Amino acid sequence: xxxxxxxxxxxxxxxxxxxxxxxxxxxxxxxxxxxxxxxxxxxxxxxxxxxxxxxxxxxxxxxxxxxxxxxxxxxxxxxxxxxxxxxxxxxxxxxxxxxxxxxxxxxxxxxxxxxxxxxx
Amino acid sequence: xxxxxxxxxxxxxxxxxxxxxxxxxxxxxxxxxxxxxxxxxxxxxxxxxxxxxxxxxxxxxxxxxxxxxxxxxxxxxxxxxxxxxxxxxxxxxxxxxxxxxxxxxxxxxxxxxxxxxxxxxxxxxxxxxxxxxxxxxxxxxxxxxxxxxxxx
Numbered sequence: 001x002x003x004x005x006x007x008x009x010x011x012x013x014x015x016x017x018x019x020x021x022x023x024x025x026x027x028x029x030x031x032x033x034x035x036x037x038x039x040x041x042x043x044x045x046x047x048x049x050x051x052x053x054x055x056x057x058x059x060x061x062x063x064x065x066x067x068x069x070x071x072x073x074x075x076x077x078x079x080x081x082x083x084x085x086x087x088x089x090x091x092x093x094x095x096x097x098x099x100x101x102x103x104x105x106x107x108x109x110x111x112x113x114x115x116x117x118x119x120x
Numbered sequence: 121x122x123x124x125x126x127x128x129x130x131x132x133x134x135x136x137x138x139x140x141x142x143x144x145x146x147x148x149x150x151x152x153x154x155x156x157x158x159x160x161x162x163x164x165x166x167x168x169x170x171x172x173x174x175x176x177x178x179x180x181x182x183x184x185x186x187x188x189x190x191x192x193x194x195x196x197x198x199x200x201x202x203x204x205x206x207x208x209x210x211x212x213x214x215x216x217x218x219x220x221x222x223x224x225x226x227x228x229x230x231x232x233x234x235x236x237x238x239x240x241x242x243x244x245x246x247x248x249x250x251x252x253x254x255x256x257x258x259x260x261x262x263x264x265x266x267x268x269x270x271x272x
Binding site for chain 1: 154185187198199200212214221225226231232260267
């Protein structure tokens with residue numbers, strides 16, 4: 001069960017990851033697409049080094065809501081499948097954990113495009 | 121024969137560099153921190169509700185939470201609210217998973233007029249595609265390296 005400290009750290013860690021993204025955008029003039037890609041790869045590398053799980057344990061949604069957790073979840077799915085099915089699991093398992101995010105984004109984006117008129 | 125010499129071009133680039141307004145980095149970063157932090161806080165509240173009332177395990181509550189945030193962001197994008205808010209919040213609204221949902225929804229809506237298949241279908245991943253491509257490619261190699269190291 002998340003404790004009160006999780007709520008505080010969720011704000012601080014989540015805010016800090018977004019602040020890093022903003023600093024990258026402003027100081028290097030990279031496009032948001034570049035910054036998001038860097039953050040995803042950073043999340044994947046952090047999980048590869050075993051650093052992302054402790055961060056989730058301690059900051060809860062502060063670590064699972066930013067896009068870095070997408071990289072983390074991709075690595076996680078691949079490694080989980082690799083443990084049960086051998087090396088082929090690296091390919092078959094990549095989307096295992098991120099299914100919720102990607103499926104939800106595709107379905108809701110599609111529905112929004114069908115039912116809503118763009119403004120402006 | 122071009123009328124613009126190399127020196128002209130260099131001088132012009134210098135001028136552009138000098139006259140370009142400096143970005144208010146500190147203000148933007150503070151905004152990104154606060155908005156990003158609040159979105160994560162909302163995620164934490166939703167996650168706690170899933171654990172308490174949905175009987176999810178703490179380790180598994182992240183996925184439904186992300187789905188709910190994506191749903192909310194798609195709704196706000198459809199109502200035209202998210203993009204106005206994003207202009208103020210910068211990376212604070214782009215880095216959380218809600219920003220991922222926003223880029224997909226707005227790309228799909230923007231290209232709706234080009235048709236269901238080539239419009240919505242072909243353009244939905246236009247902006248969010250790089251994130252998926254680099255995420256998957258890096259995850260593949262990292263997981264492979266981990267697998268090889270663990271099985272040596």
